[in-house]
Amino acid sequence: MAKKKRPSKHSKPSSLKSGRPPLSRPSTSNTKLPSLSSKHTRTLINTHHLLQKRLATARLTGDVAKVAEIEAQLAAQGGLESYQLASRTGQRNDRGGDSSKVLVKWLEGEVQARKAALRGSRSIGEREDVDNSKQVTLVEGMKPKPIRILEVGALSTQNALNIAGITTVRRIDLRSPEQGIEEIDFMDLPIPAAPNGEADSGYDVLSLSLVLNYVPDPEARGEMLKRTTQFFNTPTSTRLQREQSSSDEEDQTRVLPCLFLVLPSPCLHNSRYLDAERLTSILNSLGYSHLHSKTTRKLYYSLWRYDDQHARDQWVMSGGQTVFKKTELKPGGGRNNFCIVLETE
Ligand SMILES: C[S@@+](CC[C@H](N)C(=O)[O-])C[C@H]1O[C@@H](n2cnc3c(N)ncnc32)[C@H](O)[C@@H]1O
Known part of the structure; x- marks a missing residue:
């Protein structure tokens, strides 16, 4: 079978969407979350990742029949929509909550500094009560x-x-x-x-x-x-x-x-x-x-x-490394193959 040409490692980063299965339905819907057990959620997410990985490999090797087969499997599973629903279920408070709370905690200093500045700008605004137009300018200027x-x-x-x-x-x-x-x-x-x-x-x-x-x-x-x-x-x-x-x-x-x-x-x-x-x-x-x-x-x-x-x-x-290839750091069984590869420009 004719092999597809591998994209050059130095080419412009290509759209990740091109390596994705089709979206399973129009995207503007506001779907109500069905109740999924945590086991079902986990299975759905893991299977989706596995199929994505297989799909990327099939695409890379130009195996058209395999690509079609995996896309059909992904669609049968509900595609990206089901994956997103499962991920949202995983975000529920009773399942560990959503990660944005951790980010906000780490931004606390920035948030508090702005809240204090806002309070300051409001009190200056109140002092300038006599002239309404000035008040707005001042408040906005200090925001x-x-x-x-x-x-x-x-x-x-x-x-x-x-x-x-x-x-x-x-x-x-x-x-x-x-x-x-x-x-x-x-x-x-x-x-x-x-x-x-x-x-x-x-x-x-x-x-x-x-x-x-x-x-x-x-x-x-x-x-x-x-x-x-x-x-x-x-x-x-x-x-x-x-x-x-x-x-x-x-x-x-x-x-x-x-x-x-x-x-x-x-x-x-x-x-x-x-x-x-x-x-x-x-x-x-x-x-x-x-x-x-x-x-x-x-x-x-x-x-x-x-x-x-x-x-x-x-x-x-200072001699820091800038190219990171797929290098085995921790050999042995029972480990996964998650990897990040970085090439220089
Ligand atoms: C597991 S969900 C994560 C959702 C949420 N951020 C969280 O922490 O729970 C992953 C989402 O990333 C989106 N995604 C993956 N690659 C993306 C890309 N290149 N551009 C935009 N969204 C992407 C997927 O469509 C999916 O909805």
Whole structure:
């Protein structure tokens, strides 16, 4: 059988949607959650991931019959829609809750600072009561900038990230389960423009919660991580912030801009090819520094500050690795094959 040409490793990251099964039905519906047992939920999610992986391999080897067979299996299982429903069931409070609460906890300092600034601006506004037009100008002028969040792989518009007056959240997914979630592949999402080096055209926080493990192959996972770095407020604004920051200590406590990364715990703690040290090196090589992490029985949560090209240059200058191939770190049975591969430009 004729083999399909493998895409070049250095080509522009391709849309992940092209490697996905068709969406099972129109995307604007607001489906009521059926009650699924946790065993059923787990089986559905695991089978979906397994079929996705097999589908990616069949596509790569150009096995057309196999592709059709796996797509039919995915469709019979309910496709991405059923997978999303199962994932939402898994987010219920009685099943461990939704990861956005952990992110908000780690952003607490930023949230409280803005709340205090808001209170301050309101009291100044009240003092200027005599002149209404001035009051508005003053209040608006003093208003803190909201924390701009991009949530990739969003299942609901209702989560802890919505904090009135403090955050603005843009949500995207391959399949939009409800209004307010844009249906777009992150790999196709236009990179924010920064006209004239203007700050604030990007995001302060990018959330990738249980998304990277959805991507079926290791190179595409690396591409996804690499792409995250282009969505933050411009490197110029980050650098300016750093220069304005009064001390190194202050710089150490800075949280924004940052990446929130959540993976199933076994992807990090029981993989042949990935562990916490390796993940840290991969993210350091992209210009991230580790701020927080926590592991529960099911999930690994982490927060990484993006320190831009400057940090990446320093990493390279100090001899840091920038290419991460599929290298066995922990041999032996009983482990999984989750892996992230990173190639240089
Ligand atoms: C397990 S759900 C995770 C949902 C939620 N973030 C959570 O933490 O529970 C994974 C979602 O990521 C979405 N997804 C995967 N790859 C994506 C991509 N490249 N762009 C946008 N969404 C993506 C899938 O469609 C799916 O709805």
